[in-house]
Amino acid sequence: MPKFLLSLIFICASTFMWAQDSQQEKLEQRKAQIQQEIRDNEKMLQSVKKKEKSAVNVFLIQANKIKLKEKLINTTAKQEKLLSNDMYINQVKVNKLKKELAVLKADYAKMILKSYKSRSEQSRAMFILSSESFLQAYKRAQYLKQYTNFRKNQGLEIQSKTAELVDYNARLDGQRSVKKKIIAENQKEKQSLEVEKQEQQKIVNSLKKDKNKIIADTKSKQQESRRIDSKIKDLIREQIRLANQRAEEERRKRIAEGKASEADKAEAAAPKSYSSDRITLTPEGKILAADFKANRGKLPWPVEKGFISLGYGDQPHPLYPTLTVHNSGVEITTEQGASARAVFEGVVSKVIALSPVNRAVFIQHGDYFTVYQNLSQVSVDQGDKVKVKQVIGKVRTSGDTGKTIIKFLILQNTSNNNPEGWLQNR
DSSP states (O other): OOHHHHHHHHHHHHHHHHHHHHHHHHHHHHHHHHHHHHHHHHHHHHHHHHHOSSHHHHHHHHHHHHHHHHHHHHHHHHHHHHHHHHHHHHHHHHHHHHHHHHHHHHHHHHHHHHHHHTOOHHHHHHHHHTOSSHHHHHHHHHHHHHHHHHHHHHHHHHHHHHHHHHHHHHHHHHHHHHHHHHHHHHHHHHHHHHHHHHHHHHHHHHHGGGHHHHHHHHHHHHHHHHHHHHHHHHHHHHHHHHHHHHHHHHHHHHHHTTOOOHHHHHHHHSOOOOOSSSOOOOHHHHHHHHHHHHTTTTBOOSSSSOEEEEOSEEEEOSSOTTSEEEESSEEEEEOTTOEEEOSSOEEEEEEEEEETTEEEEEEEETTEEEEEEEEEEEOOOTTOEEOTTOEEEEEOBOTTTOOEEEEEEEEETTEEEOGGGTBOOO
16 A cells, blocks of 8 residues: 555554544533533532422522533433544444454564574675675675665564564553443433432422412513613613714714715714614714624623523423513522623723612623613613623522522613623533
8 A cells, every 4th residue: 555545644643542532522521511511500409498488499409400410411422433433433443453463473474584594694694795706796785784674673563563463552542441431420320310300200290289379470570671671772762862872972073073084974963862772883873783783602701600580582481381481691500609701802982770679780892782670789880881791690599489580681782682692501
């Protein structure tokens, strides 16, 4: 086989194995992350169970725990499959090395035998001296030298491949041990999942008698949520209107001072209504909005720990599918005493009490707004510039349910976005 083709095969195999190792490392990191989330979820569950008056909230946290367990099982299964593929490749490599070594050793044995038969210095000298010309004698001397070097290289190659074979066998032994451990872990998690599902079913059975009350409470909370959503939209419209009005005043000032561009003059000449649905961005605002948009899917969570207990948009109630629940953002259940954090740099455009127990912070990022609701304390003021992950307040813990939930919204002007598509995957 040509050397080029052998080199190409080796490079491809090495690249594939490197990719396998990289994937395995990522899966291991993801597994550790999920295991930490399960531990955090369990702490929240135990805390809520101590204070909970309604089993609905326990059901929701338990449901998230089951979801995390399923993720963990799937991640472990991917690890096992990846490891099996890697072991297969290594076994093929071991088999190939064994065949190559067998051929090398056989050739080397023949070479040694041939050398033994013609080992005397006299026979070597006669081989050279019997040459018909000086050039032929020179070529025969070179041949003997090359033959000696070739034999030496053959021996070194056998040593190298033997060491490589030992290395691959050791790697396979280690992989077999890891695979055995992964299979045992996966089996244990599956058994644990069944226990969690049985616990969940007990909660569901206990809730059946409270169906009417739960539906009535849900509808009441939905009405309150819609009222707050409407208030948020009105507040943002007012902020947009005022921002556009300030931008117009700045433009007219530049015109009066003779510093206006042609675009400023054309904009100033157009009739104005100070739109409350779309903000007119300054050059700085355009840069900030573009940076915010470029970080879609990479934004940190508004709390350090937690899980999404209610997703975005219209969705069936977790217990009663015929009942539709609407959410303009995401609700993230976190631990008691958790701090709310800015997900991106920006300017605090509003701090307000949306209800007697629900304080909210609005942060503007160009024509994007992030809204952080259900805060018990606020540590920023209107007009403050904030950085990524800067603490802006404390998330409120409900005295009735014992749950600590932050509601997080992302809007572009007055249009709601699904925050799950903007936040980093966990």
